[in-house]
Amino acid sequence: MLAEKGWRSPTLSKEYGGGGLSQEHEVILAEEFDRARAVGGVGFPPLFPALLVWGTEEQKRKFLVPVVRAEKVIFQAFTEPQSGSDLAGIVSRAERDGDDWLITGQKIFVSGQGIPNYLYGPFVTDPQAPRHRNLGYFIIPYPSKGLELRRQNLLNGHGQNFVFLDSVRIPGDYLIGGDHQGWQVAGTSLELEHGGRGSPIQRDEYVNHLLEYARQSKLGEKTIGGDEVLQQLTMENYIDSHINGLFKLRNYWMYTTRQEMSYQGSLSYLFSKEYLMKNANRARDVVGMYSLLGEKDPRAPHEGIQEAFQRGSLVWAHPGGPIEVQKVIVARRIGISQTRERAATTPSTAGASGV
Ligand SMILES: Cc1cc2nc3c(=O)[nH]c(=O)nc-3n(C[C@H](O)[C@H](O)[C@H](O)COP(=O)(O)OP(=O)(O)OC[C@H]3O[C@@H](n4cnc5c(N)ncnc54)[C@H](O)[C@@H]3O)c2cc1C
Known part of the structure; x- marks a missing residue:
């Protein structure tokens, strides 16, 4: 149903199956999907950047359109x-x-x-x-x-x-x-996979659940949040989550206003990989042994979301190239490596419409 409205890729032109909408519309849609806690939300199919920059017109129509319309996977x-x-x-x-x-x-x-x-x-x-x-x-x-x-x-x-x-x-x-x-x-x-398009919203269900846990769960007479040490740990998670959101927002602004980008995507990508692991460790300290209980255990807080998060945080360190590789890319682009590297062309810098 989203695809029929062109809302999966709102800013992509209608001829390619998108919504033909503005960046402002995309931000509103992203915020509304976030508010509704809808899975997926707005975005672009992964083949989209390569096809928009390098594909022939026939290839865009043949391969891009059915994927944007959710007819093909x-x-x-x-x-x-x-x-x-x-x-x-x-x-x-x-x-x-x-x-x-x-x-x-x-x-x-x-x-x-x-x-x-x-x-x-x-x-x-x-x-x-x-x-x-x-x-x-x-x-x-x-x-x-x-x-x-x-x-x-x-x-x-x-x-x-x-x-x-x-x-x-x-x-x-x-x-x-x-x-x-x-x-x-x-x-x-890879420029886009490495965070080069950013995002107008930061969605962090794990931090939201941790805040709820800190507000409501009791530790003796106090709430978890009322304990000085656990409060500090929870705040570290909250702050890092916000920083991650700001990196993504900055990149979204740079990309959609077609600015020249270099290290920003990989910096945001490596920060998100690192903060997720740090947040998983700190959430374990706050929630304690119960954070190790999986979704099938009735005693697991929030249906085991923290247990799944801990496993996920380790796995997410790798897709698109691990943290160390993102650091190599950033180093090359800020000029502290033997090798110099510029960002690859993206639909934004190539002047493609509706990016
Ligand atoms: C959940 C998940 C989803 C994925 N999805 C896809 C997908 O859809 N399509 C796809 O093609 N691939 C996918 N990948 C693969 C992913 O891109 C690779 O895991 C990643 O590029 C790292 O490659 P590797 O696992 O072979 O690790 P290796 O390259 O063997 O690296 C192992 C470790 O060595 C270190 N290392 C390597 N090189 C350097 C260096 N130059 N400097 C410093 N340290 C270094 C890093 O710490 C790294 O963690 C996915 C991976 C995961 C975990």
Whole structure:
């Protein structure tokens, strides 16, 4: 129903399945979804940045529109067993076969619920070419002959997938960008995945629950919040959550006003990964042993949300590249590394409409 109104991607133009609305509308929608505690809220499908910057008009209509309209599901398949942080070290191959490509290799940690219609990601098109100039970026239909997905369950219990590809045949027009431009195309996706679009709202259910717990639960005669030490710990969580929100808001403003961005996305991303782990530890100190009880235990406060948070905080440190890698990116962009790096092109800096 949201997709029918174009509210999943409110600012994207109507011709691509979006709402054709302004940034102000998007902020209002995000706030209302937040107030209603609606799952998901507004945002953009992950393939959106790469297609808007690098896709042909036919590719945008063929792949972007059905995903924005929630008619098709798409999973991001970048990581390989030997190349997660070092994404440029991928080895899965795409070989030309007439007008088609044959793709062989393995991907890992590929997130997504349900059954996808497409996967997408970079593959080696030229093993002789130097790093960063040897990749193509492909969309792979699922199911396809030779393509297999197997469930990979992590500590937080959410679904990731192992992906196996054995000579999977892909039509030539499923290549996004040139056959040596896959690194640049992936960079466009990663700028947004690394927090480059920010967010107009900060939603932190874990802090909200912790505040409620500190207000209501008793420790002897006092509430938890009335205890000096536990009050300080709860406040640390509240403050870090606010800082995280401000980073996201700053990035949202910079992105939507089309300012040149460099370190801001990765700084926000690494801060959020670090604060979530710190908050999980402090929440454990505040809630005590009860924070270890899962959702099935009737004694668990707030249906076990703090227990799930502790597991989640460890898992969330990794998607999109771990904390240390975000620090490497920031260091390169603020000029304290041997390597200098600029941000990849995003739909915002490329001048795409309705970003
Ligand atoms: C919940 C979840 C969802 C994910 N979803 C997806 C998805 O949808 N699609 C997808 O393609 N991938 C996905 N990933 C994979 C994710 O991108 C990788 O886990 C991540 O890039 C790290 O790669 P790795 O796990 O192989 O760790 P490694 O690269 O092996 O790194 C291990 C550790 O080594 C350290 N390290 C590595 N390099 C450096 C360095 N240069 N400097 C300092 N320290 C370093 C880091 O501390 C890191 O934690 C997901 C992962 C998780 C956990």
